[in-house]
Amino acid sequence: MFHEPRAFQVHVSARSPHAWRKELIHDCVPHAKAVDLKLAMLTYSTRPRGGVVHALKLAERLSAMGVDVTLYSLARSDDHVGLGGYFRKVSVPFKIIPYEWHPDLMTRLNRMIEAYTASLPRDVDLYHAQDCVGGTALTRMKSHGMIPSPIFRTIHHIDDCAEPSLLEFEKKALASAEHRFVVSRYWQDVLRTQYGCDSMVTYNGLDLEDFSRLPTRRSRTASVLFVGGLEPRKGLEYLVLAMEQVVHEIPDARLVAVAKTGFGGTDDWHFFEQLAGRAGLMDNVDFQESVSQETLLGFYSDCDILVLPSRTEGWGLSLMEAMACKKPVVASRVGGIPELVRDGTDGLLVGAGDVAGLSQAILRLLKDSDLRERMGVAGKERVGMYSWDATARIVLEEYRRVLQLD
Numbered sequence: 001m002f003h004e005p006r007a008f009q010v011h012v013s014a015r016s017p018h019a020w021r022k023e024l025i026h027d028c029v030p031h032a033k034a035v036d037l038k039l040a041m042l043t044y045s046t047r048p049r050g051g052v053v054h055a056l057k058l059a060e061r062l063s064a065m066g067v068d069v070t071l072y073s074l075a076r077s078d079d080h081v082g083l084g085g086y087f088r089k090v091s092v093p094f095k096i097i098p099y100e101w102h103p104d105l106m107t108r109l110n111r112m113i114e115a116y117t118a119s120l121p122r123d124v125d126l127y128h129a130q131d132c133v134g135g136t137a138l139t140r141m142k143s144h145g146m147i148p149s150p151i152f153r154t155i156h157h158i159d160d161c162a163e164p165s166l167l168e169f170e171k172k173a174l175a176s177a178e179h180r181f182v183v184s185r186y187w188q189d190v191l192r193t194q195y196g197c198d199s200m201v202t203y204n205g206l207d208l209e210d211f212s213r214l215p216t217r218r219s220r221t222a223s224v225l226f227v228g229g230l231e232p233r234k235g236l237e238y239l240v241l242a243m244e245q246v247v248h249e250i251p252d253a254r255l256v257a258v259a260k261t262g263f264g265g266t267d268d269w270h271f272f273e274q275l276a277g278r279a280g281l282m283d284n285v286d287f288q289e290s291v292s293q294e295t296l297l298g299f300y301s302d303c304d305i306l307v308l309p310s311r312t313e314g315w316g317l318s319l320m321e322a323m324a325c326k327k328p329v330v331a332s333r334v335g336g337i338p339e340l341v342r343d344g345t346d347g348l349l350v351g352a353g354d355v356a357g358l359s360q361a362i363l364r365l366l367k368d369s370d371l372r373e374r375m376g377v378a379g380k381e382r383v384g385m386y387s388w389d390a391t392a393r394i395v396l397e398e399y400r401r402v403l404q405l406d
Contacts, residue, residue: 037399038124039069042134044112046073046096047260047290048087049229050317051130051156054183054204056090061392063092067399070094072120074112074133076101081290088293095119106165113137117146126399128152132173139176150402152395153177155187155199157314157335159233171195179402181395183315184336202395204315205388208380211324214301215294222253222366225303225327227296227318228310230259230269235309235332237275238355242309244279245359250366255281256299258288300325304372305365311352313337319347320386323379328372330361346379 039062043055052073059069071094075082083096099115102108116137120127126149129135135153142151155177158170174180174191180199182188191197224243228234236257246253257272269287276285291299300306306322306329313335320340322329329347331337343349348365350357365372399405 037067037126037403037405039067039399040072040121040124040127041069041130042072042116042120042127042138043130044074044133046075046082046086048293048296049260050204050314051154052086053317054154054156055130056086056088057205057207057388058392058395059092060090061388062396065392065396067396070121070124072097072116072134074099074115087290105163106169109133109136109166109169113140117141120147122147124149125403126150126152128154128395130154130156132170135173135177136169139173150178152179152181152399152402154181154183154202155191155314156183157187157233157312158190159231159312179398181398184339186336186339187314200394200398202391203386204317204320205386205391206320206324206383207388208324208384211297211300211321214325215298217301218298219254219302222250223303224253224255224362224366225299225306225322226255226257226259226308227299227306227321228259228308233311233313234259235311235352236272238309238353238358239307240272240275240281240285241279241355242307242358242362243276243281243284245356246362246366247281247284249363252284253366254284254286256286256288256303258291258296258299260290300327303327305330305347305362307358307362308332308337309350309352309358310334310337316340320383323347323376323383326376326380328365328375328379330358330365340382342378342382346375346382 041055041059043052045052059071063069069092071092073096075096075098077098077100083098097115097119099111102111112133113136116134127138129138138151141147155174174195180197181202182191182199183204185201188199188201191199226236226239236259243255272287276282300322306318306327308316308319308331310332315336319329319331323346329341331341331347331349332352333349334352341347341349348361350361
């Protein structure tokens with residue numbers, strides 16, 4: 001039996017990789033024709049995670065192209081902030097579905113799937129899930145004859161750093177997807193070579209105007225920023241360890257780590273606080289969980305560099321955001337990151353888990369303001385090449401192809 005959750009509904013109205021050049025991304029994408037189409041876009045959270053940002057931006061762009069789109073997201077039944085809406089205002093209708101949290105991961109995932117199954121509409125033209133939870137819920141619904149419509153799925157990454165049960169869950173969701181998008185050519189290659197699955201690349205976009213009015217910088221000390229998740233694949237512990245050498249050479253250097261929870265449900269900073277404490281860094285590290293968009297913009301303004309030390313990564317939206325703010329970046333040379341960040345031009349890339357290399361890259365940038373300035377300018381120009389409009393046109397054309405619409 002599926003449990004019938006109480007749903008909160010709100011309507012808000014408002015008006016080689018480096019060979020891909022700007023004209024290819026912007027100009028060679030066909031302009032999709034307007035179409036009478038009803039779409040359900042699913043994402044598992046209301047917090048500012050990469051997949052959620054992607055879902056909101058894509059939904060808004062598709063709406064502007066004439067698609068009747070509604071966002072559907074999950075929130076813990078005890079999360080009053082999440083149940084109240086997204087981390088920012090959105091210009092399309094949305095529905096937030098509560099579910100009962102459980103400490104056991106697979107029990108929690110099944111509750112999330114049940115909540116979706118009980119609450120999703122049955123009368124839309126197609127469904128598009130941004131994660132394995134939504135994708136699994138839709139697949140189960142279709143297998144039981146509850147929905148006849150095509151199912152699309154965007155794969156942002158495959159979390160091979162997760163516990164085995166979650167990895168197997170992700171693999172099954174990937175295999176059962178009908179129509180697949182990925183956010184980088186790296187992941188397109190992985191799906192084809194390792195999983196035998198076809199997919200279409202739809203890069204993350206960026207709206208430069210979202211980052212055009214940063215608040216005045218307040219910090220007067222060397223500042224390093226991390227924006228990501230608490231899950232193992234983000235490698236935050238490598239950055240905490242790297243800061244020991246950074247602080248040894250620049251005693252007043254600070255790390256601000258803004259990290260959100262993922263599927264694992266980890267929301268305890270205790271491990272990272274202990275790590276910082278053992279390294280003698282408690283006065284140099286500021287741990288934050290979810291923050292408002294305005295607060296995040298303040299952190300971008302205050303930082304000298306952004307660091308993303310991932311073990312694996314789909315793309316790295318926080319890299320794009322920092323680059324839009326003219327901040328150089330340091331990141332792992334993994335996943336889709338080298339398709340975005342040009343090593344030595346927009347930032348510095350190091351091997352995943354290379355703590356010494358990470359600290360050296362951070363120190364190199366903190367000690368060279370001219371290099372930071374050059375990389376910041378180059379990075380802002382770089383991310384201007386990626387457009388949510390271009391992504392939405394690719395997606396809409398694929399919708400039309402599958403639905404056989406002229």
